[in-house]
Structure formats: structure tokens, C-alpha cells
Amino acid sequence: MKQELINAFIERNLKNFEVNSTGWNELIRQMLFEFAVGGWNIEKDIFGKEKYGELRCYTYSEDKELNTIVKNITQKYAALSMETCEICGSEGKKRSVNSWETTLCLSHYLTQKPVIEIDEELNVRSNSKTLLNINDIVKADIEYDLQKLCLYTEEPAYGTEGISFSWQEPNYYLLLKTIPLQVFSPDMQNPVSALFENLEHCEICGHKAVHQRSCLRCHQEPWTESQVFIEDYGEKTNYIKACQMDSFIDEDDYEKYFKYDRSFEKSHDHQILFGHHDLKEYEKLLF
Ligand SMILES: [Zn+2]
Numbered sequence: 485m486k487q488e489l490i491n492a493f494i495e496r497n498l499k500n501f502e503v504n505s506t507g508w509n510e511l512i513r514q515m516l517f518e519f520a521v522g523g524w525n526i527e528k529d530i531f532g533k534e535k536y537g538e539l540r541c542y543t544y545s546e547d548k549e550l551n552t553i554v555k556n557i558t559q560k561y562a563a564l565s566m567e568t569c570e571i572c573g574s575e576g577k578k579r580s581v582n583s584w585e586t587t588l589c590l591s592h593y594l595t596q597k598p599v600i601e602i603d604e605e606l607n608v609r610s611n612s613k614t615l616l617n618i619n620d621i622v623k624a625d626i627e628y629d630l631q632k633l634c635l636y637t638e639e640p641a642y643g644t645e646g647i648s649f650s651w652q653e654p655n656y657y658l659l660l661k662t663i664p665l666q667v668f669s670p671d672m673q674n675p676v677s678a679l680f681e682n683l684e685h686c687e688i689c690g691h692k693a694v695h696q697r698s699c700l701r702c703h704q705e706p707w708t709e710s711q712v713f714i715e716d717y718g719e720k721t722n723y724i725k726a727c728q729m730d731s732f733i734d735e736d737d738y739e740k741y742f743k744y745d746r747s748f749e750k751s752h753d754h755q756i757l758f759g760h761h762d763l764k765e766y767e768k769l770l771f
């Protein structure tokens with residue numbers, strides 16, 4: 485088949501793919517090329533889209549043999565798309581951004597995720613956009629688990645929407661700590677202040693961030709002499725080591741995302757319990 489005809493087929497069909505950006509274009513071009521050389525009638529169009537961070541192409545053929553080829557090709561590229569950043573085309577993995585599934589490289593993941601910043605003038609910014617000034621807050625709504633916050637700079641009236649923040653964003657607890665207590669409803673003022681007064685030291689990540697048996701910074705649970713823990717880890721040191729190695733390996737890039745979180749103090753004498761040999765053994769188990 486003439487290369488020129490294949491190219492025309494590819495460029496014409498590239499437009500039939502509903503994708504979020506241009507990062508998968510080369511992948512789609514290669515897939516369409518395989519369709520053309522695989523026996524697909526290039527007069528017929530191919531359609532596809534991004535769904536849950538994957539490249540989906542629902543094309544099929546009445547011809548049994550051709551349909552097997554079609555299936556092989558679409559499966560191959562669906563798998564490749566899950567390793568390719570939708571924005572830039574470099575190596576990526578599936579991520580969740582604002583509860584959307586998307587495939588991104590590390591740097592595009594980090595630029596897509598919200599990061600709360602508070603400057604010296606108490607301006608609250610998210611990804612370099614100023615949202616409000618702490619001094620202007622008139623009301624703060626917070627959920628009972630203290631994990632979601634909504635701030636208002638004018639009395640909430642019909643049509644006035646607050647700005648929401650969540651514990652999944654770096655510096656959320658720094659923001660919570662900085663907001664004047666009196667803007668919370670009277671029943672929530674105690675739980676908010678108690679949270680920061682009763683924090684305990686986390687032996688895993690070293691932050692003073694343990695609240696009600698869970699670390700608000702590393703999300704690990706402190707060791708207890710419970711049956712489940714003893715069965716799984718034997719003794720405390722093994723448990724702390726395993727958790728510390730998980731953070732170090734950072735498979736979900738959580739630590740990289742939270743690198744500049746200033747919500748919690750870090751202890752100066754925090755002990756790292758694992759060594760080279762432990763890490764080597766642990767990686768063998770994981771990968
Ligand atoms: Zn990228």
C-alpha cells in the first residue's frame with residue numbers, strides 16, 4: 485500500500501479521537517498505521533476516545549480474521565496508552581486528579597494537582613492563583629471529620645459560593661491552622677483547635693501529625709500490639725521499617741506531591757530504621 489494513502493488515512497482519522505491533549509497523537513498515528521497495514525479498509529473511518537485514562541477504540545469488523553487483528557491492535561495500544569502521558573507523550577502512569585482518572589507523567593501530574601500556598605500577607609493561593617485573603621474570611625464551613633473546608637469572604641447569600649479545600653491538597657492543615665477560630669461555627673471551634681493541640685509524633689514519617697490513631701501527613705497508622713499487626717509484622721521495628729520504605733519508594737508519587745507541605749513540624753531526631761539490605765529485600769518482594 486502506498487505510504488501516501490496510509491498517511492492520508494492516519495491524518496484524517498486522527499481527528500476522530502476525543503482525547504484530552506496531544507500526548508497520545510503519536511500513539512494513535514502508530515495504531516492507525518497498524519490498522520492500515522493489517523488489512524483495514526482505509527476508506528472506512530476509525531473512532532476512539534480517552535476513558536479512565538485509557539485509549540479506547542471500539543472498532544470491529546464483520547470479518548472474523550480481520551476482527552482478531554483489530555482486537556490485537558486496539559488492546560496493544562490501550563495498554564501502551566496507560567504508560568503514556570496524555571499531555572506530553574512521555575512515560576506516564578494512571579493518576580487520579582480531582583477524582584478523574586488520567587494518565588500523566590510525574591511533572592504534568594504535579595502541575596495538575598492543586599497545591600495550597602499561603603504567603604506572608606496571608607493570601608491563599610492555589611497553583612499560583614490568588615483565591616482569597618485570610619483576613620477577609622467571614623465564615624468557614626468544615627465537615628465533621630475536618631477533611632473538607634469551605635471558605636466564604638462575604639456572608640453566604642443566594643448565589644455566593646464558597647471556595648473549597650480538601651485534606652488531599654498539600655498545606656491544607658496549615659490553612660486550617662491559620663484561619664481565625666471565630667469564623668467557624670461554635671460547635672466546630674473546639675474540634676478544630678483540639679486537632680492541633682493533641683497531635684502526636686509519628687515514628688514513621690517524623691512529623692508531629694498523629695491524630696486519632698492516624699498520621700495526617702503520611703496516612704499510616706502507628707504501631708499497636710494488636711493481633712493483626714503482630715501476625716503481619718512480628719514486631720514494631722519491622723512495621724516501622726516497612727512503612728518507611730513504602731514512603732521512600734513512593735510508588736504513587738505522594739511524597740513528591742507533598743514535598744512542600746508545611747502543615748506539620750518535623751522532629752529533628754527522627755530515626756530512619758531501614759538500611760540498604762532491608763530495602764533490597766523489600767524491593768524484591770514488591771517488584
Ligand atoms: Zn507529561
Ligand SMILES: [Zn+2]
Pocket residue numbers: 686687688689690691693699700701702703704
Ligand atoms: Zn506520619
